[in-house]
Structure formats: structure tokens, C-alpha cells
Amino acid sequence: MPRGLIFVLLMLFIDTVGFGIIIPATPGLIVLLTGEGLSAAARYGGWLLFTYAAVQFFAAPVIGNLSDRFGRRPVLLASMLAFGLDYLVMGFSRSLLWLFCGRALAGVCGATFPTANAYVADITAKDERAKYFGLLGAAWGTGFIVGPALGGLLAGLGPRVPFFVAAGLAVANVIYGWLALHESLPHGARRPFSFARANPIGGLRELRRFPVVVGLIGALIFYQIAHDANPSTWTYYTMEKFHWSEFEVGLSMAFVGLTFAIVQAGLVGAIVARLGERRTIHVGLTLYVLGFMGLAFATNGWMVYACIIPFAFGTIANPSIKSIMSRAVPANMQGALQGALSSMMSLTAIVAPVMMTQLFSYFTGTAAPVYFPGVPFFTAGILTAVALVVAVLVLRYAAVRESA
Numbered sequence: 001m002p003r004g005l006i007f008v009l010l011m012l013f014i015d016t017v018g019f020g021i022i023i024p025a026t027p028g029l030i031v032l033l034t035g036e037g038l039s040a041a042a043r044y045g046g047w048l049l050f051t052y053a054a055v056q057f058f059a060a061p062v063i064g065n066l067s068d069r070f071g072r073r074p075v076l077l078a079s080m081l082a083f084g085l086d087y088l089v090m091g092f093s094r095s096l097l098w099l100f101c102g103r104a105l106a107g108v109c110g111a112t113f114p115t116a117n118a119y120v121a122d123i124t125a126k127d128e129r130a131k132y133f134g135l136l137g138a139a140w141g142t143g144f145i146v147g148p149a150l151g152g153l154l155a156g157l158g159p160r161v162p163f164f165v166a167a168g169l170a171v172a173n174v175i176y177g178w179l180a181l182h183e184s185l186p187h188g189a190r191r192p193f194s195f196a197r198a199n200p201i202g203g204l205r206e207l208r209r210f211p212v213v214v215g216l217i218g219a220l221i222f223y224q225i226a227h228d229a230n231p232s233t234w235t236y237y238t239m240e241k242f243h244w245s246e247f248e249v250g251l252s253m254a255f256v257g258l259t260f261a262i263v264q265a266g267l268v269g270a271i272v273a274r275l276g277e278r279r280t281i282h283v284g285l286t287l288y289v290l291g292f293m294g295l296a297f298a299t300n301g302w303m304v305y306a307c308i309i310p311f312a313f314g315t316i317a318n319p320s321i322k323s324i325m326s327r328a329v330p331a332n333m334q335g336a337l338q339g340a341l342s343s344m345m346s347l348t349a350i351v352a353p354v355m356m357t358q359l360f361s362y363f364t365g366t367a368a369p370v371y372f373p374g375v376p377f378f379t380a381g382i383l384t385a386v387a388l389v390v391a392v393l394v395l396r397y398a399a400v401r402e403s404a
Helices: 005-022 026-034 038-070 072-091 096-109 112-123 126-155 161-180 200-206 211-227 229-242 246-266 268-275 277-296 301-314 317-327 331-364 375-403
Strands: none
Touching (some): 005 112, 026 229, 038 096, 038 112, 038 229, 038 331, 072 096, 072 161, 112 331, 126 268, 211 277, 211 317, 211 331, 229 246, 229 331, 229 375, 268 317, 277 301, 277 317, 277 375, 317 375
């Protein structure tokens, strides 16, 4: 394993534990602050995610280009410190305004995963990146085993307790990173910071000369809107349809993390080696469609767990997409690429939480023509099918160019 990778994996694990802790507790805190029910809380929760994504949309290219200029290490440390402050602000909140301020703060420096991807690209060979991007996914999955389950338990002590624990973990992560994390980008490989590149339009414009990257970004837009149905509505959906407690929600998310970690850490490399990156993407996105449709029409709680299995195996697509894209750009543009991808994800996260939570709220409200709490997942399944079609066309075009 490349030197330094183990430290990044541990940092991402701790970061994801902190993020996962607050998910089961957020609906209860919103209800506490507003005095309204779960359906209304879902709408507010969607706008909180919107705020984070909107701020990150503009900040991510700046962060990515700063990491190309000053290195990955300081950007990672600043990002984790910002998340710690965010959790503190939310934990001490006395109104919804505090929650929105905390999410905006996190959006400014929320660059842990994009910068970690750039770090991995710095220290790995091109033909091994899919495997190591998979390990990043495994670190996320393992953190998601611990975080939501712990958050469900802590929420029993009070809706604010998980936020304070998450803040403590973030601070501990900064200290750990300061002591253990080495810089991956040598001074000779850095490039000057440019405001012309450090904006969403400039970052995407710079990637125009890489048509495969642009095409896969198009597929990722549909995929990411669909993907964000999970974090934005999972808690509300399972509480509404199956009357799960915070602890039961946390357990289900822990199972998500466990299965994702098993696939990402143990199977991605073997699957990619057998199928190749292109076919792995096709298979992974198809499994995502099946998972979303299964969730949409689940009638018992055990079916939710059954649907998590195709989701877990569907995660094989993401490392392969990232690997193809990262090979298409030079070493001193890895941060810019990841910043552009983060902006794209933020743009979809501006749309997805509001769209999905509003759909959920409407189809679980009294004015709904039909009661259908699974409508966000049904919509996500359709969008993922569109992403699959776009990816197939783009990769076919790339294969033709390579053979020409």
C-alpha cells in the first residue's frame, strides 16, 4: 500500500463517523426547534442540505485549486476543522437560523473527499487507482457502520448530544492529521493559483479538452441527483413508512456502511480486474436502479435491508468512473478535476435534497393524490437509468477513439 494512504483512510473514517452520528438526530433537532411534525421537518432538512451544497458549489473549485497550489495536507486539515465548528454551531442552535449558519460554514471548507481523491491520485499508479479509490469508499462505508449506529444511541440522551460528540471527533481528527499526515504533492508539481480557474465555470471550462471527462460528468449529474435521495430522505422515509426509531434508523445505516465497506475494500479490485472498468460501470449503475426501485415499493422493513445489497454492489461503478477520469488529466490538474467534480456534486445536491424532500413531503401529506413515501427512490431509479444510458454512450465513444 502506498505510503500515506493509510493515514488518509483513517482520517476519512473518523470524518465519516462524525458525519454519520448527526444523521439520525437531525430530524429530532428540527422538530425540537420548530415544534412541527416529521413531514415539515423533511422540508427543512432538504433546505439545510441545499444550503450546504449551494455554498460548496462556489467554494469547491477554490479549494481544489488551492490544493494544487499549496498541497493537499493543509486543505484537508482546514476542511475537518470547519466541520468541527459546524457541529458545534448546530449543537448549540436555538433556532433554525443557527442550523443554516452551521451548514454554510461546512460548505465553505467541505473538501475532505475531493481532496482525498486528489491525494490518492498523487500517490498511486494510474492502473491501480480504481482499487485505491475503492478503499476510500471502504473507509466511508466503515465509518458509516459506526457513525449512524452510535448517533442513534446518542440521540436517546438528547437531540443535541450527537452534534457535540461529532465536533469532538472532528477536532481529534485535525490533531491526528497534523501529526500523522504527510504532504503528497511535491513543490515541483504544483501550479500557481488562478481565480480564472477557481470558479465552477472556469473549472469545467478547463476540462473541455478532455471529452471523456465531460461526458462522464454528464452521467454523474443524473447519478448524483439520484444518489442524494438516500441521505436526504432515508431517515424521514423509514420513520414515516415503517415507524422506525432513531436507533433503528441508525442500525439500517450501519448495515449500509458495512455492506459498502465489504464491497469497496474486498471486491472492487477483483471485479474491475475481471470485468474491466467500462463493464464494471455498466453493472454497477444497473444494480443501483434495482436497489432504488426496490426501496420505492418496499412494504416491510426487512425489504429495506434486502435492497441495500444491490446498492452495495452498485458502488463498484464509482471508483471505475473516477479512475477513468483521473487518467484523462495530467498530475498537476488532479486537484482541479476533483474540485470540478465536487462542484458538480454540489450543484446536484442543490437540486436533489429540495426535490426529494419536497416529493416526500407532498406524497405523505394530506393533499397527496396517493400516499407514496417511496416516490423519491422511484424518481432516483429513473434518473440512474438515464445516467446508465449516458455512460454507455460516452464509454462507447471513448472506445472508438482509442481504437482509431
